[in-house]
Amino acid sequence: MANILVLFAHPRLEQSRAQAALLRHLPQDPRVTLRDLYELYPDFQIDIEAEQELLLDHDVIIWQHPLYWYSAPPLLKQWIDLVLAYRWAYGPGGDALRGKRIFQAFSSGGGRDRYQASGRNRYTVAEFLRPFEQTARLCQMDYLPPFALQGTHRFDTYTCDAFGAEYGELLRLILQDQVDYDRWRQHEFANDYLQELQSAAT
Amino acid sequence: MTADFLLQAVVYLAAAIICVPIAKRLGMGSVLGYLIAGILIGPVGLAFIGEEGEDIMHFAEFGVVMMLFLVGLELEPRQFWRMRKSVLGMGSGQMIVTGLLLFGAGLFLGLPWQAALAGGFALAMSSTAIVLQTIKEKGLMNTSAGQSSFSVLLFQDIAVIPMLALLPLLGSASSQHDDGGHHESLNLLAGLPGWAQGLGVIVAIAAVVAVGRFLVGPVLRVVARTHLRELFSGTALFIVVGIAFLMELVGLSHALGAFLAGVVLANSEYRHALESDLEPFKGLLLGLFFIAVGASIDFRLIASEPGTIAALVLSIMLVKGLVLFVVGKVFRLKLDQNLLFSLVLAQVGEFAFVLLSFIGQLNIMGDTWIDRLMAVVALSMTLTPLLLVLYERVLQPRTGTRESAKVQDEMEEHNPVIIAGFAHFGSTVGRLLRAHGIEATILDFDSDRVEFLRKMGFKVYYGDATRMELLESAGAAEARLFISAIDSPDTNLRLAKTLQEHFPNLQLVMRARNRMDAYELLDQGVTDIYRESLDTAVRLGVDVLQKLGVRAYTAHRTGAMFKAHDEASMRKLAPERHNREQYLLRARQEIAWQEELLKEDRQVDLGANDHAWDSEEMRGEVKPSET
Numbered sequence: 001m002a003n004i005l006v007l008f009a010h011p012r013l014e015q016s017r018a019q020a021a022l023l024r025h026l027p028q029d030p031r032v033t034l035r036d037l038y039e040l041y042p043d044f045q046i047d048i049e050a051e052q053e054l055l056l057d058h059d060v061i062i063w064q065h066p067l068y069w070y071s072a073p074p075l076l077k078q079w080i081d082l083v084l085a086y087r088w089a090y091g092p093g094g095d096a097l098r099g100k101r102i103f104q105a106f107s108s109g110g111g112r113d114r115y116q117a118s119g120r121n122r123y124t125v126a127e128f129l130r131p132f133e134q135t136a137r138l139c140q141m142d143y144l145p146p147f148a149l150q151g152t153h154r155f156d157t158y159t160c161d162a163f164g165a166e167y168g169e170l171l172r173l174i175l176q177d178q179v180d181y182d183r184w185r186q187h188e189f190a191n192d193y194l195q196e197l198q199s200a201a202t
Numbered sequence: 203m204t205a206d207f208l209l210q211a212v213v214y215l216a217a218a219i220i221c222v223p224i225a226k227r228l229g230m231g232s233v234l235g236y237l238i239a240g241i242l243i244g245p246v247g248l249a250f251i252g253e254e255g256e257d258i259m260h261f262a263e264f265g266v267v268m269m270l271f272l273v274g275l276e277l278e279p280r281q282f283w284r285m286r287k288s289v290l291g292m293g294s295g296q297m298i299v300t301g302l303l304l305f306g307a308g309l310f311l312g313l314p315w316q317a318a319l320a321g322g323f324a325l326a327m328s329s330t331a332i333v334l335q336t337i338k339e340k341g342l343m344n345t346s347a348g349q350s351s352f353s354v355l356l357f358q359d360i361a362v363i364p365m366l367a368l369l370p371l372l373g374s375a376s377s378q379h380d381d382g383g384h385h386e387s388l389n390l391l392a393g394l395p396g397w398a399q400g401l402g403v404i405v406a407i408a409a410v411v412a413v414g415r416f417l418v419g420p421v422l423r424v425v426a427r428t429h430l431r432e433l434f435s436g437t438a439l440f441i442v443v444g445i446a447f448l449m450e451l452v453g454l455s456h457a458l459g460a461f462l463a464g465v466v467l468a469n470s471e472y473r474h475a476l477e478s479d480l481e482p483f484k485g486l487l488l489g490l491f492f493i494a495v496g497a498s499i500d501f502r503l504i505a506s507e508p509g510t511i512a513a514l515v516l517s518i519m520l521v522k523g524l525v526l527f528v529v530g531k532v533f534r535l536k537l538d539q540n541l542l543f544s545l546v547l548a549q550v551g552e553f554a555f556v557l558l559s560f561i562g563q564l565n566i567m568g569d570t571w572i573d574r575l576m577a578v579v580a581l582s583m584t585l586t587p588l589l590l591v592l593y594e595r596v597l598q599p600r601t602g603t604r605e606s607a608k609v610q611d612e613m614e615e616h617n618p619v620i621i622a623g624f625a626h627f628g629s630t631v632g633r634l635l636r637a638h639g640i641e642a643t644i645l646d647f648d649s650d651r652v653e654f655l656r657k658m659g660f661k662v663y664y665g666d667a668t669r670m671e672l673l674e675s676a677g678a679a680e681a682r683l684f685i686s687a688i689d690s691p692d693t694n695l696r697l698a699k700t701l702q703e704h705f706p707n708l709q710l711v712m713r714a715r716n717r718m719d720a721y722e723l724l725d726q727g728v729t730d731i732y733r734e735s736l737d738t739a740v741r742l743g744v745d746v747l748q749k750l751g752v753r754a755y756t757a758h759r760t761g762a763m764f765k766a767h768d769e770a771s772m773r774k775l776a777p778e779r780h781n782r783e784q785y786l787l788r789a790r791q792e793i794a795w796q797e798e799l800l801k802e803d804r805q806v807d808l809g810a811n812d813h814a815w816d817s818e819e820m821r822g823e824v825k826p827s828e829t
Contacts, residue, residue, distance in 0.1 A: 011755055012815035042758035068815070 002174050003031035005058035006105075009065040009076040011038050018107040018152040019066055021160035025168035031175055033058065037075050044078050051083040052096070060101045060174050061141070063132065067108040070121070070128040080135060089139040101181065102136045103144035103190060104129060105167060111151030125150075126188065144181065147190040166194055213250045217243045218489055231339055233332050234587035236489050240496020241584075259494035263552060264446070265487025266331045268480055270359070270457040271442050273334060273352070274464020275473055282465050285353055292350055292529050293357020296547075300326040300525045304518065316372040317567040321575060323365060324558055325518055329551030330355045330457065331488055332586050336546065340590075341690050345648065347539040350530065351547055359458050362553050367453070369557070372566050399453070406452040410445055410459060414466030422472045435479045441467075442480065491552070499580040503573055514578045519585070523548040536649040538664075541597050545589045549582040599665060599672070616677030617643040621685045622667035622697065624651060627713055627734065628687030632660070642685070643676050668696045670704065678705045686712045689734075691719035698726045717772055717799075724776040740765050771799065 006026065010019050013036075026032055033054060041047075055061065065072045087094045106125075114120045115128070126133075129146065136143035147170060149163045170190055173179045184193040217239035225235030243250040301323040308318025333351055342348040418441060425437045442460055449459035467473060504511045523544045530540035555576065562572040619635060619642040621628050632642050644660050645667040646652050652664040665672045667688065678684065684701055686694050694712055701708055711730045714720040720731045744761035748754055775798065 010815075013753055014756065015815060038755040039753060042754040066815075073815075 001031070002059040002177055003057070004033070004060045004062060004171060004174060005054055006032065006034045006062045006064050007037060007076070007079065008034060009037045009063075009073045009079070011073050011075070013038070016066065016107075017157065017160050018149050018155060018163070019064070021157075021164035022064060022105060022107070022149065022167050024161075025164035027168055027171050027175060029175060032171065037079060038073075041075065041078075044075060046079055046082050048082050048085070051079065052085070052088065055083070055097060055100070058100070060103075062103060062105050062147075064105040067106045067125075067128075070123075072104075072106075072132070084135065084139055095140055098140040099142065101142045101144060104132060104146040105149075105190075106146055107149040107152050109151070109153040111154070112148070115150070124188075142181070144184055145187055145189050145193070166191065170194055213243055214239075214490060214493055217250075218493065222489070231336055231587050231590070232489070233335055233339075233492055234584070236492030237496040237584045237587070240493035241499060242496075243493070244497030244499065246499075246501040259491060259498060259552075259555065262487050262491035262494055263556075264456075265484055265489075265491045266552065267446050267456045267460045268442055268484035269331065269334055269488060271445075271460035271464040272477060272480060272484060274461040274466075275468050275477055277465055278468045279465055285349070285356075288350060288353040288533065289357050292533055293354050293361070295529045295532065296354050296526060297323070297326050297358065297361055299529075300522055303521050303525065307517070307521070313567070313571065317561075317571065320369060320372055320557070320561045320566050321571070324554045324561065325550050325575065325579075326522070327358050327362070327551045327553040327557070328355060328522070328547040329549050329583055329586070330359060331491055331552055332549065332583055333546050333551075335488060336587065336590060341693070342542070345539060345542075346535055346650070347542040347546070350533065350535060350539075350543050354526075354529075354547055356461070358551070358553065359455055359461070362455050362557070363453070363458070365557060366560065369560055369564060369566070372564070402452045403454060406448055406454065406459075407462065410448065410463050411466050414463050418467060419470055419472070422470075422475075426472070426475075434475065438476050438479045439483065441476075495552070495580050495583055498576070499584070500573065500577045503577050504581070507574075511574065511577055511581070514574065515581050515585070518550065518578060519548045519582055522550075536653075538598055538649050542593055545593050545597075546586065548589065549586040550579040551583070554579045594666070599669070616680040617641050617661060618682045619643070619685060620645065620676055620678060620681045620683070621687055623647075623686065623688035623713075624655065624662075625687070625689070627689065628685070631685055631687055643681070645672060645676055668693060668700055670700065673700070673704070678708060681708060684708050684710050686710070688713065689715065691715055691722065694719070695722055695726060698723060698728050702727060720772060721776045721779065724773065736765065736768065740768075775799075 008019075008023070010016055013020060013023075023034070026034060035051075035054065037046075063072065063076060065076055071077075084090065084097075085094075088096050106129075108115075108125075110121065112125075115123065115125045117123070121128075125146065125148065133143045147167055149160075149167075152160070155163075170179075183196070184190060187193045187196070218236060221239035221242065222232050222235035225238065226232060241247055301319075304322035304325050305315075305318050306322075308321050309315060311318075313321065333355060337343055337348045337351060343352070422434070422437060425434050441463065445459045445463045446456035449456050467476065470476075526544040526547050527540055530543045535543055558567075558572055558575055558579070561567050562569065617640075619640060621632050621642045622645045624632060624644045624646045625648075628644070628646075632644065635642055641661065644655060644662045646655070646662060646664065647666065649664060652662045655662045663672055663676045667673070667686070678701065684705075686697055688694050688697065691714065694714070698710060698712060701710060709730070710728050712723055712728050712732065714723055714731050714733045716733055716735050720733050723731050740761045743764070744757045747757035747760065752760075
């Protein structure tokens with residue numbers, strides 16, 4: 001039975017619809033721990049020990065955040081800089097996180113079609129997220145394709161909720177150990193993996 | 203009559219206006235200024251006033267009553283209760299020993315024992331007016347010398363009562379009631395037996411406490427609701443005058459009654475309003491009182507027997523000072539505090555005038571001696587401010603810097619940072635720096651703290667941070683930063699001036715109590731100003747926002763933006779305020795500025811230019827065609 005640590009970073013959740021929808025659909029389960037980083041550390045003074053302790057206690061870690069300037073909000077970077085310490089998360093003797101699974105759940109204003117060689121943003125999401133992927137690799141974690149919520153500028157509340165429900169479903173599957181991680185890894189996004197599961201069911 | 207009154211008012215006020223600022227400028231305090239003004243316009247000076255000086259003194263004594271009321275207001279009952287030991291111990295010690303020594307001296311000079319006894323104890327009194335005014339003006343009220351002085355004065359004020367009651371026993375029976383001191387003239391209880399008198403006194407005190415606790419509050423509330431400021435001032439005056447009258451009726455000291463009422467009202471919500479309303483009255487009356495003392499010095503008498511008078515003044519003050527010093531030693535005052543305590547209380551006070559004239563009326567002592575002693579009292583009062591100047595300039599610098607050779611050596615290498623004032627504020631700064639491995643040189647006024655800090659390995663200089671010698675020996679010339687953590691805005695301002703003048707390369711980082719103080723420092727050219735009221739209040743506000751459900755980071759940013767806005771508006775408004783009308787009362791000025799600020803805030807919307815992470819706007823700009 002896996003448990004999940006959601007590391008959530010949003011500097012202005014009040015203004016967010018997409019991320020708020022994702023939060024609303026987090027399974028009400030004691031095995032899901034939400035860390036609302038901007039609420040916990042408004043002055044960027046991260047409690048490193050507490051964060052490391054939580055990492056040790058969980059099997060699956062989610063970096064949940066909006067995509068700003070092709071990256072995560074600064075507090076999440078701060079979290080990475082401070083919590084993933086040398087000789088603990090990486091380097092000699094640094095294998096505290098070995099074997100844990102990690103993926104990102106991000107939202108972006110522009111749609112999926114914009115993130116390709118021919119699109120306005122010229123690169124794919126996977127390419128933009130390389131630093132996160134490599135960070136996870138260096139810490140010997142299993143980095144999985146992200147859960148994506150793209151084109152949120154044009155979303156209405158209904159669409160947001162639909163995505164939220166999908167996210168909730170994914171987390172429930174993880175909790176129940178019903179995820180085939182190899183199949184997930186073959187898709188560009190976690191969303192696609194869920195789609196596959198659905199079409200297989202019908 | 204009217205013209206006469208106006209002329210007198212003009213003379214008194216003009217003399218004060220001329221002399222007091224000069225005295226203050228010379229660093230001698232306002233009391234000496236008033237005294238000199240009195241001497242100038244008195245019979246030997248310009249002779250604007252003659253014998254009526256004494257009447258004016260009786261009238262102006264009311265300033266002392268008000269002062270004690272105000273002192274009481276600042277002293278909560280619990281605090282007062284904590285002082286009981288020092289009041290009784292130090293007070294009685296000083297009174298009894300001084301009284302007995304002077305009694306002996308009187309006998310030695312050939313006075314009859316009654317006269318020597320009465321005179322001895324009358325001269326044991328110190329001047330509440332001069333001492334408290336001086337101590338407050340110099341900001342020494344919270345030092346151990348200040349507290350001890352206050353205790354002794356309080357005991358003396360209480361002791362006046364039994365003394366006035368017992369004096370008639372020393373006099374010849376015939377003269378007992380023919381004239382009656384003005385203290386006794388109204389005494390309702392005079393004819394009653396002792397137990398009834400005692401009962402009356404207890405009832406009167408109980409009445410003051412009860413009225414203060416249960417009646418004054420509601421009455422002030424009703425008065426305040428009329429929004430007539432003068433009516434409120436009138437009520438404040440009524441309270442003090444009424445209490446004085448009640449005390450007169452039962453034969454108690456006015457000052458003591460007023461003090462008691464002040465203590466009772468110290469917890470009232472109108473405390474500050476009462477303070478600010480009575481303050482000017484008190485100041486003027488006290489000023490008048492000091493002028494009258496100056497004018498009443500009988501220079502003809504002094505000129506006729508200068509040797510005798512001088513010897514009397516010096517020996518009496520010496521005896522008083524020595525007794526005080528011993529009392530201070532017994533109560534473990536530090537040397538510097540003890541010296542201050544002994545010097546400041548060494549004069550004979552205004553109660554001695556009252557007691558001496560009463561003694562004269564009772565024929566206990568001959569007129570020659572009464573006149574001599576009156577001159578001695580006035581002279582000793584005049585000498586007090588001078589003694590304090592002597593203490594500050596000569597004695598304190600020497601007693602304070604009692605350093606061992608080892609400490610002296612350590613001082614050779616100078617720290618880059620100097621911190622002036624190491625109470626709560628300064629010590630926080632110092633600890634923070636120390637936590638980062640930066641040692642600071644500390645200047646502090648409190649000898650207890652200095653000793654303790656030295657033990658902890660701090661480099662500490664004792665003394666007044668505004669003094670050049672101290673600044674120089676602390677290494678102000680070599681230091682990079684000077685932090686002033688002193689809470690008194692006046693001291694800070696003086697310090698800034700001195701430092702800018704003599705150490706132009708030293709960077710100043712100064713604490714300010716509030717915006718008004720910060721304005722003055724800005725005027726002085728200080729740029730790094732830290733208002734103690736700002737950061738804490740903003741932090742509190744940020745926490746409240748969070749408690750109300752605002753996201754922590756948003757609240758955090760709002761706080762930071764507000765602080766930036768407040769700093770900017772302070773710097774913007776600082777020069778502008780000179781274009782406006784001058785306010786006489788600082789409190790009024792502060793309210794006017796608060797109004798200005800709130801208006802300014804209304805124009806600035808902290809969120810107006812903050813579109814950070816605001817996707818709302820972007821949403822609007824996405825056209826349906828863009829996919």
